[in-house]
Every structure is written in structure tokens, then in C-alpha cells.
Amino acid sequence: MASWRIRDYHAEDIDGILSLWEQLSRDGAEAVYGLSEVLASCAKDHAVVAVSGEQIVGAAVGRAAHAQGWVVFLATATGFGGGGLGSSLLAALEVRMAPHGISKLSALIPATETKVDDFLSQGFELKQDLHYLERHIPVQGNELKRLAELGGRVLPRGLWDAVGGMAAEKQLLERRVVLPLAQSDLAERFGVVPPRAIVLFGPPGTGKTTFAKAIASRLEWSFVEVFPSRLAAHAGGLAGALRETFASIAELEHAVVFIDEVEEIASHRQGEPPSPTQGVTNELLKIIPAFREQPGRLLICATNFIRSLDAAFLRHGRFDYVIPIGLPDGMAREAIWRRYIPEAAVGVDVAELVAVSEGFSPADIEFAARKASQSALENAVDSGAAEPQGPFMADYTTAIAGTRATVSAQVAADFLEDIETVGRM
Incomplete structure (x- = not known):
């Protein structure tokens, strides 16, 4: 998946906004706000962009009218629509607009628009009979x-x-x-x-x-x-x-x-x-x-x-x-391991990692996983391979063997006793 980062809009980003607008036009997407309105809001209201290298691969633009905020433009470049980029742009836009006193952030988009899921995952509500979405800002103005x-x-x-x-x-x-x-x-x-x-x-x-x-x-x-x-x-x-x-x-x-x-x-x-x-x-x-x-x-x-x-x-x-x-029990340890094992890992048996890490806390698993990744990185650099690979299963088993569990058997036994004596659920 291509990487990207989100930052505030700069004046020199206008060509990137135009490119995103042209892509929407080529895709046949209808626009509620015209290009001139979008560019005006970029200049005087609120806008954030997603950047991959030097390329603008996404943008979100908002306008505030008293306590009401509106999303006037949301677009992602071809190939960058997945991975939560649209939702991340909306979240970043909200962060910039919330301190200016808005209590509601809304979006009006055509019924044919495909980015509804980006709004829904960011907490907007889909209104009946039209794609009108709004989100009440949980913390506003002076409270921030x-x-x-x-x-x-x-x-x-x-x-x-x-x-x-x-x-x-x-x-x-x-x-x-x-x-x-x-x-x-x-x-x-x-x-x-x-x-x-x-x-x-x-x-x-x-x-x-x-x-x-x-x-x-x-x-x-x-x-x-x-x-x-x-x-x-x-x-x-x-x-x-x-x-x-x-x-x-x-x-x-x-x-x-x-x-x-x-x-x-x-x-x-x-x-x-x-x-x-x-x-x-x-x-x-x-x-x-x-x-x-x-x-x-x-x-x-x-x-x-x-x-x-x-x-x-x-x-x-x-x-x-x-x-x-x-x-964490076995199911929880598996979920934690999967969170920290990168897609590039080779031949990793997660079930075995779960078994040999019994008694580990979430922090212990995170430490072992990061230790394995660091070791794999160092080995790849030292090997001088043109296309280095890893981490491997051996990186993880070695890391686990070198990780001392935070919770001793006595502490674990005391905890079970405490559940009976002071737990209140």
C-alpha cells in the first residue's frame, strides 16, 4: 500500500487540487460545490492535503459559517482511495476546524458519490432520502x-x-x-x-x-x-x-x-x-x-x-x-502478535508464537515483536542483499527467548486471588 502523510494546505498546492478536481471530472463525479468555491475555500477557509513523496494524493476542504461547518471538497487520487485515506483527511480537517467554534460538521454530496463510507467511518450520520451527512463535534470552541x-x-x-x-x-x-x-x-x-x-x-x-x-x-x-x-x-x-x-x-x-x-x-x-x-x-x-x-x-x-x-x-x-x-489469553495474544507482524514477514507461524509467549503481557509481546523487527532490519542491512527479506520466524523466536516476562508466577497468582477478594464487576 502506498504511504502518505497529511499536512495543512499551502498556496503552492493549487496544482494538486486542480489535478484531483480533473480526476473527479474524468470519473464522471458530480460536484455540489464549483471549482471556484473550492479554490476560494482553500485560500481563506480550511484545507488539508495528503502527500506521497512530492505528489498531492488527497485533499479535504472545509468552510465554516458560525457554528456550522461544511465539507466542500473531498478527493483522493487514483490508487490511494483505500487504507482509510478519506477518513483520515476528514479527521484532520475536523481537528483544524473545531477550535473555530463549529458545533456541527456537515457534507452534502451527490447520490452517486462513492465516498459515503469515508464519512460514516468518521462518525457522520447519513440522513434519510439524501446523502446529507453531519457530525456533531464532541468538544468545541472554548472547551478545547x-x-x-x-x-x-x-x-x-x-x-x-x-x-x-x-x-x-x-x-x-x-x-x-x-x-x-x-x-x-x-x-x-x-x-x-x-x-x-x-x-x-x-x-x-x-x-x-x-x-x-x-x-x-x-x-x-x-x-x-x-x-x-x-x-x-x-x-x-x-x-x-x-x-x-x-x-x-x-x-x-x-x-x-x-x-x-x-x-x-x-x-x-x-x-x-x-x-x-x-x-x-x-x-x-x-x-x-x-x-x-x-x-x-x-x-x-x-x-x-x-x-x-x-x-x-x-x-x-x-x-x-x-x-x-x-x-491476554491465546486469542488476545494472537490478535496482538498480528498487529505487530509486518506484511513482509516470511514463514512466521503465529500459532507457535502464541504458544511460546504464554504468560506475556501485551507490553511484553510488543517489545518482542519490535525487537524481532529491529534484528531483522540489521541482518538485512549487514547481508548486503539486493532484495533483503524478513523478518523470519527465527527473529521472533530469538526475540521471545530474550524477553523476560514482566509478570512473575507469584504476581499472576496474587492477581487471581485479588479478583476473588476485591473484584467488583
Whole structure:
């Protein structure tokens, strides 16, 4: 598949836009907006282009009218229509237009247009009886500025589907967490109270952070990660910084707030006099009930050492669910391996890789796969072959043999015990 990258439109790209327009004309595609309108929008509104080498291979152009944004041109060069280029162009265009205050992005295209799937995969809705598509921008205008101040971001769509394997964990999170939040009106009808806070626990490297981001992506909510280590330098101390951070988060319309390694600020309180850590724990225990009263919020705390958390932190009323995220099973390991094995690989037996990587975390598999690719690259360069090949099966087996599993047998056994004693699903 040909490679490409997306960047902002430059004035010298006009010939590329004309070439794409001429291709559409040759293909017999009808146009809602004329060439002069497209070129005018390129110059004064919003436009992004996809580039392969020096060639313009795609473009998306948008125009904003108050809170309404319109896609006035979307085209990809012959041979570049697959691989998600159209969807990527739309996503990049939205990123450029959203900060300018639009609340809705729409597209009006002829009924014969073939790029409907590109719009649908980017979250647009197909309106009845005409190819009119619109997408409500989940985070808009001033909220984007507040989000940037918090160090947060809007994550790209599709992270949920990109989580390889882990079917049991995905189904549990989909049903218990995502469903009531995504369909809150239906949940209320059935008497279901959407969750406000959950804990993900499990051995290191099992994908807790990945799941937190995937949930935010799935909901299309702002994602704000709170780093206790960064807040510690605050003039008011860590407790004061936490208080101010959550006060700012309250100004967002929707947000997934993520605290990784929460044991750093919610460990067992003990000793006299109280330590600074105990003050932070007390502050967090006061913040959570207030946070739970705000709709459109989800707090996700992750920990590798759930036994070290203060007992009061995990009690009912603070966290709706305490969900285990364990080592990937065979199906999940296969999905993870396939994600990292390039198409150029030769003679790789994925089933064998799955078998010999039992006990590996997703992070372990990623490390081994990247190590194999690096080794294959070095060997290919050293060989001086005119047409180097690889990676080979031997590259992967050698990499696996040289990778020490993050999770020991004792940690894995403790995790299974923790599921029984503290898990709440």
C-alpha cells in the first residue's frame, strides 16, 4: 500500500487540487460545490492535503459559517482511495476546524458519490432520502482551550476497535461502563445509574491505560490524565493541585479522567503524625463524591498493586466497579502478535508464537515483536542483499527467548486471588 502523510494546505498546492478536481471530472463525479468555491475555500477557509513523496494524493476542504461547518471538497487520487485515506483527511480537517467554534460538521454530496463510507467511518450520520451527512463535534470552541490547559486531548475514533483480543474484558467494559454512559436516556428508563468511577487493576503492562483511552475514544469524551508527579510542584502542594485540577475538569461538558498508578496517592494511611501522603489521600477521598455528582464524567483509576490501596478508597459509594485486567489469553495474544507482524514477514507461524509467549503481557509481546523487527532490519542491512527479506520466524523466536516476562508466577497468582477478594464487576 502506498504511504502518505497529511499536512495543512499551502498556496503552492493549487496544482494538486486542480489535478484531483480533473480526476473527479474524468470519473464522471458530480460536484455540489464549483471549482471556484473550492479554490476560494482553500485560500481563506480550511484545507488539508495528503502527500506521497512530492505528489498531492488527497485533499479535504472545509468552510465554516458560525457554528456550522461544511465539507466542500473531498478527493483522493487514483490508487490511494483505500487504507482509510478519506477518513483520515476528514479527521484532520475536523481537528483544524473545531477550535473555530463549529458545533456541527456537515457534507452534502451527490447520490452517486462513492465516498459515503469515508464519512460514516468518521462518525457522520447519513440522513434519510439524501446523502446529507453531519457530525456533531464532541468538544468545541472554548472547551478545547480549557482541555489544552489541563493537558487533555480528544482521542481519535477507533481506539476501542483497535484493542486486540481481550474479548472478555472488552465485553465487560462495554456492557457495564460504556453502554449506560453512551445511552444514558435508555439506561435511566431501565433504572440503571451510569457509573461515575471505576478502578482497573492487574499486573503491569496488561493494557489498563489502553482501555482507559479506548473508553474515552468510544464515548468521544475529552480525555484528561492526571499525573500526581507533575502536580507535586504546585505551590499549594499535591492536595491543592488535585483540588484545582478537578475544579477545572468540572468546566468540561464530558470527560474521562484517568489516574494511573493511583496507589501513589491513595495508599494505606498509617502512622503518627499523619504524613503528607495521608493528606493527599484524604483530599482525593473528598474529591470523588463531589466528582460523582457531576453528569458526563467518568473517573478511571488504575493500579498494579491493589493491595496497597487504602481500604476506604475502594468502598462502595466511591467506585462502581473494580475490574481486573489480566494477562491476554491465546486469542488476545494472537490478535496482538498480528498487529505487530509486518506484511513482509516470511514463514512466521503465529500459532507457535502464541504458544511460546504464554504468560506475556501485551507490553511484553510488543517489545518482542519490535525487537524481532529491529534484528531483522540489521541482518538485512549487514547481508548486503539486493532484495533483503524478513523478518523470519527465527527473529521472533530469538526475540521471545530474550524477553523476560514482566509478570512473575507469584504476581499472576496474587492477581487471581485479588479478583476473588476485591473484584467488583
